[in-house]
Amino acid sequence: MTSAAIPATMAGVEEVEVVVAHRERATLRVGDVFLKIDADQELTDVEVEAMAMAPIPTPQVLWRKPPVLALAALPGKALGRLGEPSTASPAAWAAAGAAARVLHDAPLPPWPGRSVDELASHLDGECEWLVTNGVLPADVVARNRRIAEAALRPWTPVFTHGDLQITHVFVDGDEIAGVIDWSEAAQGDALFDLATLTLGHEEHLGDVLAGYGTDVDLDVIRGWWSWRSLTAARWLVEHGFDPASPGCEFDVLRSRM
Template identity: 80%
Template structure:
């Protein structure tokens, strides 16, 4: 495995660390992404989900655990959390249409998290945030109230599970691919739409127009609160800053 990686690196000028934390890392080496994951179950899901998904995904070049090599997608990410998106309204609408195609596909074999499991984890995270004085109690309590609207029965669809805008690539107004499928499962369609628009509420209308179906905006806002509450501790423990401008803490403050 290491000889293959070194052979690739020898042909390029630099190696870019795309993301790295305690569980996994992604490197860009020329036109190849190398994903190194300590949990091969996540990689199993990613490879199978990309094969099943009826939307553009990266080409799998090779896999030698713990490394998965993927071809780079053309274009650039739809945007980044905490930064204004330069993508056009048409590109955001195309992203919505792509999500709809995924949601209309046959269900994957992974059942996803139950409502009880989500609610239990949410309560635990809220308690931790308040007990450890990470966020003001009033901010946590208000967003816990908002999040309640997401905790209702839903008809499961094929969800990406982590559809951040950084995981959707565009070239002009065209979607060229969606990356990072390790959390794909049966889930709530509105969760995917919420994660795609987290911190970019101004583009929600474009996404919904492309999605082409009526959605409950209160549920999407509830998922914004719920996802942000769940993310804060993980981000802090893995060396990220959820209080950076436009990121999770600002999303929570916007619900006040």
């Protein structure tokens, strides 16, 4: 991109913050603008379309010049971080649950998500990798593999965010300011979103469910906690993240023992 192509909203900015960077994508903050650079433009296509369809607050799309997507910064702050205590109020957690319910009640996006068979096959492959490479003890993997089976059942598809981790949910006081990173949005299981939101923060599950407003199968939530932690480990390791950090994925898996 030439300097002439850079919008005036970015002129005069003195600092560029690297929010996240790995081999697949990078996100930079330039003033009040987030620049997402993604190697897979199909994921960006999904993100833009999903945000346009979502009935909950999302970042404003400022411009797109592939491979760059420019989004306006959201007010407030993230609901929390994995491995750290959340300072957000119970009301804010409940608001996140209520927002998830609004999303799940919305019309389905036109593209499908992964099938149960695909998810089960992915789980099998990642469990084999964890054991073969000695990343986790075999008994921890086997125990969580059994727990994950509760999630791998038929469900009625809803509009899911697909990666509703707490760093993607922004709150301003007790209100939802917006939800970011929609590239994995698809038709899917509502309880996967709720499990992703509360992964490593089980103490806030009650608040989330109070906002969500309906009973859920807690065994399925626990199953998705195990599934996500098992299947995320290799990607995290290969992209420079540490699932063994306190309170993160490996601690979630060990807590099931």
